[in-house]
Every structure is written in structure tokens, then in C-alpha cells.
Amino acid sequence: MRTLLLTELYKIGTRPRSYIGFVAITAIVLLIELALWLDGEAYIGFILQSLEQSFDVQGRILNGQLVAFVILQTLIVQMPLLVALISGDLISGEAAAGTIRLLMTRPYTRGEVLWAKFTAASIYVFLLILWLGLLALGGGMLFFGGGDLIVLKSDGLIILKEADTLWRFFAAFGISFLSLSVVSTFSLMLSCFTDNSIGPIIASMAVIILFTIIGTLEVPLFERITPFLFTTHMIVWRNLFDFPLDIPLLLRSSAVLVGHILVFLGISFYHFSKKDIQH
Amino acid sequence: MRTVLITWLAYLSVVSANAQGNPKQLLQAVNRKFAQVSDYSANLNMQFNIPSVALEPVSGKVYYKAPDKFRIKATGILFMPRQNPYYTLQSIRDTNAYTAVFAGQEQVGTVRTTVINVIPYDNAGELILARLWIDPARQLILKSQLTTKTNGTILVEQFYGAMQQKGLPDRIRFSIDVARFKVPKTVAIDLNSKSKNQSLPAKGTGIIELSFSGYTLNQKLSDSVFREEAQGN
Numbered sequence: 001m002r003t004l005l006l007t008e009l010y011k012i013g014t015r016p017r018s019y020i021g022f023v024a025i026t027a028i029v030l031l032i033e034l035a036l037w038l039d040g041e042a043y044i045g046f047i048l049q050s051l052e053q054s055f056d057v058q059g060r061i062l063n064g065q066l067v068a069f070v071i072l073q074t075l076i077v078q079m080p081l082l083v084a085l086i087s088g089d090l091i092s093g094e095a096a097a098g099t100i101r102l103l104m105t106r107p108y109t110r111g112e113v114l115w116a117k118f119t120a121a122s123i124y125v126f127l128l129i130l131w132l133g134l135l136a137l138g139g140g141m142l143f144f145g146g147g148d149l150i151v152l153k154s155d156g157l158i159i160l161k162e163a164d165t166l167w168r169f170f171a172a173f174g175i176s177f178l179s180l181s182v183v184s185t186f187s188l189m190l191s192c193f194t195d196n197s198i199g200p201i202i203a204s205m206a207v208i209i210l211f212t213i214i215g216t217l218e219v220p221l222f223e224r225i226t227p228f229l230f231t232t233h234m235i236v237w238r239n240l241f242d243f244p245l246d247i248p249l250l251l252r253s254s255a256v257l258v259g260h261i262l263v264f265l266g267i268s269f270y271h272f273s274k275k276d277i278q279h
Numbered sequence: 280m281r282t283v284l285i286t287w288l289a290y291l292s293v294v295s296a297n298a299q300g301n302p303k304q305l306l307q308a309v310n311r312k313f314a315q316v317s318d319y320s321a322n323l324n325m326q327f328n329i330p331s332v333a334l335e336p337v338s339g340k341v342y343y344k345a346p347d348k349f350r351i352k353a354t355g356i357l358f359m360p361r362q363n364p365y366y367t368l369q370s371i372r373d374t375n376a377y378t379a380v381f382a383g384q385e386q387v388g389t390v391r392t393t394v395i396n397v398i399p400y401d402n403a404g405e406l407i408l409a410r411l412w413i414d415p416a417r418q419l420i421l422k423s424q425l426t427t428k429t430n431g432t433i434l435v436e437q438f439y440g441a442m443q444q445k446g447l448p449d450r451i452r453f454s455i456d457v458a459r460f461k462v463p464k465t466v467a468i469d470l471n472s473k474s475k476n477q478s479l480p481a482k483g484t485g486i487i488e489l490s491f492s493g494y495t496l497n498q499k500l501s502d503s504v505f506r507e508e509a510q511g512n
Contacts, residue, residue, distance in 0.1 A: 047466060050458045051332065051358070054430055054485060059356035073469070148355040152467040156331035156460055159356050243333045 001116065004108055008120035012086060021082035021128050025075065029135040032071050033143060036062065040144075047152060063147030064140030065165050069241065070152070071136040076176055076237065080183040080208045082128065087121040088187035088201030091272065095195035100277055110273045118188060118265060125180045133173050151241045158243050172237040175250075178257040179234035183208065185264035186230075192272045230260045302379040302395045306371045306411075308418040313368050313446035318344040318500040323351060324490040327358055330483035331460035334358060341491065346372065348505045360453045360487060361430050367423045368446075370406050371397055382410065387421045390414045405429065419446060431456040442494050450490050457485040 012018050036043065040062040048057055091114075094100035103113060149165045151158040160168070183204065190200035211231035214222045226232050236253035239246055323341040327334040339353025349363035363369075371377070382394040392412040399406050405427050412422035417439070425433045433455050440449035459482065 043466075047462050050460055051329075054361070054455050054457045055329070055358040055487075056361050057356065057358055058351070058353075061356060150356060152462075152469065154462055154464040154467045154469045156333070158333040159335070161335060161355060243335075 001108075001112060004106075004112060004116040005119055008090075008116045009123060012120055012124055015086075017085055018124065020085060021079075022131055024082060025079075025128070025132050026135060028075055028078075029071055029132070029139065032074060033067060033139055036067050036070065037143060040067075051157075060145065060147040061150055062144060063149075064137065064142070064144045065147060065149035065160075065162065065169075066152075067140035067144050068136040068169060069149060071132075071140070072172065072176075072237070073152075075132060075136075076179075077212070077235070079128065079132070079176075079180060080234070081205050083121075083125055083180045083183045084187040084201050084204035084208070086124055087184040088191055088204050089197040090117045090121060090188055091191040092194045092200050093191070093197045095277070096197040104277060110275075111269055114188075114192075114269055114272050118185065118268075121184045121188060122181055125184050126177060129173050129177050129180065133169070137169055149241070158241065160241065160243060168240045172240050175237040175240065175254060175257075178254060178261070179237070182230050182234065182257050182260045182264070185261050185268065189264045189268040189271075192268045192275065230257065233257050233260075302381050302393075303374045305393060305395065305413055305415060305418070306379055306397075307374060309413060309420060309446070310368065310372055312418050312444075313365075314345070315445050316343070316345065316447065317497050318342070319447070319494055319496045320498065320500065321491045321495070322493045323353070324492075325351075325353070325357060325359075326488040326490075327486070329358060329485035329487070330457055332358065332485075341489075342500055342504050344500050344502070344505065348502070350505045358485075358487065360433060360455060362425070362427070362433065364435070364448075364451050364489065366406075367409060367411065367420060367425065367435060370399070370409055370425075371411075376400055385412060387412050387414075390421060392421055417443060419443060442491075445496065447494060448491065450488065453487045453489075455485045455487070457483050459483065 044061050045052075048061075051057060089096070091100070094103060104110070108116075146162050148162050149160045151160060186207070187200050187204035190203050194200060208231060211229040215226050215229055215232050233253035233256045236250060239249055239253075320340060320342050323339050325337045325339070327336070334357070337353050337355060337357045339351055339357075342348075342350045342352070343365065347363075347365070347369050349365065351357070351359065371379075377397050377399045380396045380398075382396045385392055385394050393415045395411045395413060397409040397411060406425060407428060408426040410424040411420050413419065414421050419437070419439055421437060421439075423435045423437075425435065427433065433453060436452045436454075437448040438450040438452075439447075442449070
């Protein structure tokens with residue numbers, strides 16, 4: 001089983017597209033950090049201008065915590081697309097390349113093969129989030145220093161003490177891992193249904209974009225659907241930066257995400273174990 | 280309009296001065312009491328209740344040096360009134376710089392206070408009008424309402440305890456007009472949040488409460504204490 005997992009990791013590691021995510025994250029994070037380094041004070045000034053008419057806001061507002069938070073806000077919405085790029089062709093890519101029959105001749109059950117692919121995809125997701133965390137939080141702290149975190153919202157601000165932020169970031173990365181694992185298993189599931197390499201990737205992206213649009217538009221019809229979309233629960237990491245914490249909401253959304261992973265994985269196992277492999 | 284107001288208040292001042300004595304004498308008495316303090320340091324706890332801003336209490340250290348140096352040292356982000364807590368006392372120090380008018384008597388808590396309106400002569404200054412509620416027996420300002428050019432109206436309530444002999448409060452509560460906080464979602468990068476609080480008023484009142492303890496008086500504080508460090512923490 002370990003050999004199978006290492007083989008899957010090797011396959012992911014040797015594909016150039018696996019590095020698109022890391023390159024994209026690096027470029028975006030460095031770009032945001034550079035922009036905030038140059039114009040961050042003006043950006044903060046614009047946000048706080050209505051409050052600064054009445055108050056003297058003291059302290060280091062533009063700091064590593066705020067930079068990391070801004071980066072997470074910007075990037076985590078886009079990251080599912082980077083994940084789907086890898087997990088969407090884990091099975092269908094093999095089918096399209098004709099290597100799946102060869103894979104099935106090895107002394108492993110189909111369940112073990114799928115499990116190895118799922119685990120490899122999860123490790124990829126973990127590394128992607130780890131890289132994001134290192135660049136966003138580590139880079140932010142390195143270039144901007146620490147301090148209290150101002151959580152920016154369009155209709156208010158929450159100020160969290162510096163000592164109270166680090167665990168929230170780690171928990172946010174944890175929930176992001178769950179969220180991206182939903183995308184990963186969703187595209188893996190689609191990948192089991194087709195022999196076309198690109199189809200599941202495009203389909204996963206389309207579903208995420210559609211669900212995100214439905215979740216963003218404040219139309220009464222959509223608002224009834226929104227709680228049932230997994231994309232709604234994927235952004236619950238933001239609620240970790242609320243004060244006070246809405247623990248039931250966090251637990252509910254995390255449970256919904258885990259539920260989605262189990263359902264998508266269950267369907268994948270069921271279909272893949274009965275799949276008629278012809279190519 | 281300002282000239283008419285000053286003339287009218289000056290007239291009232293003359294009339295009431297005959298009836299109640301000169302309001303500037305009471306203000307001078309208040310000043311004299313506070314003048315016993317040339318500098319102090321104290322522990323400070325700040326509590327905030329500002330519409331649209333969630334901020335936990337902050338503790339720190341406060342330093343004051345006469346006539347107008349004031350500094351709060353605390354770690355982290357905090358919201359402070361734009362005027363320092365002794366802005367009122369600073370504004371009434373020079374009794375030749377304003378007109379003072381008795382405006383009757385009012386009850387503040389259990390104390391019967393004398394109300395005095397102060398109108399500065401300087402049109403270019405930040406302060407337009409100060410309304411002071413003074414305890415004549417203890418010669419302490421219990422409440423002041425400051426109308427300023429740029430920051431609207433600020434209500435400052437002072438609560439005294441052990442240090443009242445020196446005119447130093449245990450607690451000061453600022454009530455400040457605050458415009459409703461609203462920035463575009465794209466600026467706050469808050470794209471996925473649902474709109475709420477649509478029915479909130481355009482303005483609210485922000486409250487900042489400063490609690491002082493452990494006063495150390497007249498220790499000849501150095502001016503370097505009041506210099507800002509490179510970073511605002």
C-alpha cells in the first residue's frame with residue numbers, strides 16, 4: 001500500500017501541472033505583499049477614514065497578521081481550481097492514457113488504488129495549504145512584523161489580540177484543508193465516471209464557479225439553496241476570525257464538509273469498484 | 280452668528296454674574312486644583328463600545344505632564360478620542376481666552392452642579408463651545424460637552440474617587456458621535472459575506488471608558504516619555 005501511495009505521489013510530482021498551483025500561489029502572495037508594502041498605509045487609511053474622523057486609531061495596523069488575512073481572503077476562493085487541476089484526472093487521466101489497465105494488473109484491489117489516489121491528492125492539498133501558510137503568514141510576519149489583527153468586514157471591524165490570532169490561522173488552514181478536500185474528492189468522483197482527462201477538471205471548476213455565484217448573489221431564490229451548497233460551507237474559515245466565535249456554525253459547517261467528503265468518496269469507491277475498464 | 284451668540288452670552292454672563300458670582304472664578308478654582316499636579320503616571324484600563332467595531336479591553340500605562348503632554352502606552356490597536364482627557368481643562372486654563380456664562384444648575388447623579396458655557400474668542404480654534412457641569416463644593420468638572428469643528432460633539436463624564444483632592448478622576452467616559460462604518464465589499468475583500476445591518480442608523484455613539492489606578496504624582500517625568508516610538512505600538 002505504501003508503494004502504491006509513493007507511486008501516486010511520484011506521478012503527481014512528475015506532472016508539470018502540479019506545480020502551477022505552487023507557482024500561482026507564490027506569485028499572488030508576493031504580489032499582494034508587495035502591494036501592501038508600497039500602498040498598505042493608504043489602503044488602511046481608506047478603510048478607516050470614517051472612524052478616524054472621530055477617533056485616533058493607535059497601534060501597528062498594517063502587520064503580518066492583517067497581510068495574511070487579506071491573502072487568505074483573496075486566495076482561498078481560487079484554490080479549489082488549482083486542486084481540481086490535479087485531482088480531476090487522477091482516474092480519468094490514467095484511463096485516457098491507457099495506463100489504468102496496467103495499474104489494475106498489480107496485486108492491489110481497486111479500493112486500495114482509489115484510496116492511494118485519494119491520499120496522494122490529500123497530501124497535495126496539504127502541501128498547497130502549507131505553502132500558502134508559509135508564504136502568507138510567515139512572509140507577512142517577516143516583512144510586516146506582528147500585531148493585533150484587524151478583521152476587515154464591509155460593515156464593521158473586529159480587532160483580535162495578537163496572542164489570539166495564531167491558533168485561528170492554524171484552525172483556518174485546517175478548515176481550508178477540509179474545504180479543498182471536498183473539491184478534491186468531488187473531482188476524483190467525477191474522474192471515476194469518465195475516461196476523458198479534461199472533462200472532470202472543467203466540470204469541477206464549472207460546479208464551483210456556479211455554486212460560488214449562487215452563493216454570492218443575494219437573490220431570495222438562491223438564498224434558499226445556498227445552505228445546501230458545499231461552497232457555502234467552504235468559506236466558514238472566515239468565521240474563525242469572528243468575536244465571539246459561532247462554535248455551532250463552525251462545527252455544523254465542518255461536519256457538512258466531512259459529510260461531503262465521505263459521500264463523494266463513497267460514490268467514487270462504489271463506481272470505481274464496479275467500473276468496466278475497457279481501455 | 281458667532282458674534283451674536285457671544286454678545287448674547289456676554290449679556291447673560293453679566294446678568295448671571297451679578298446673581299451668582301463670576302463663572303470664571305469657579306473655573307479658576309477648578310484649574311487651581313488640577314494645577315497641583317505637574318505630572319503623573321498611572322495604570323490604565325480602556326473599554327470600548329463603538330458601533331461596528333469589536334475591540335476587547337486594553338490595559339496600559341498613562342503619562343501626563345503639565346501643561347499638555349499626554350501619552351498612553353499600550354500594546355496593540357486601540358481607539359482613542361482625538362482630544363486628550365484634559366482637553367477641557369486645557370481649554371479653560373487661560374481665562375482671558377473665552378467667555379464664560381452661567382447656564383443654571385443641574386443634577387448630575389447625586390450632585391447639584393453649576394452649568395457653565397465656555398465660548399472661546401479664537402474663531403480658528405478647534406473648540407466651538409464647551410458646556411461644563413461643575414460640582415461647586417468639590418470644584419471638580421463632572422461632565423463636559425464639547426462641540427468641536429472637526430469631531431462633532433463629545434460628551435466627557437468624569438467620576439472621582441481617592442484622587443479627587445488633586446482633581447484626578449478614577450474613570451473618564453467619552454461619548455463620541457460616530458458615522459456608520461461602511462466600505463465596499465471589494466475594498467474589504469469581503470465578497471462572500473451577506474449584507475446585513477441595512478437598517479442601522481447612519482450615525483451612532485461610540486463610548487470609550489478609561490479607568491485609572493495606581494496614580495504616581497509629581498515625579499518629574501522626562502519629555503522623552505512622551506515621544507512616539509518608530510512604530511505605533
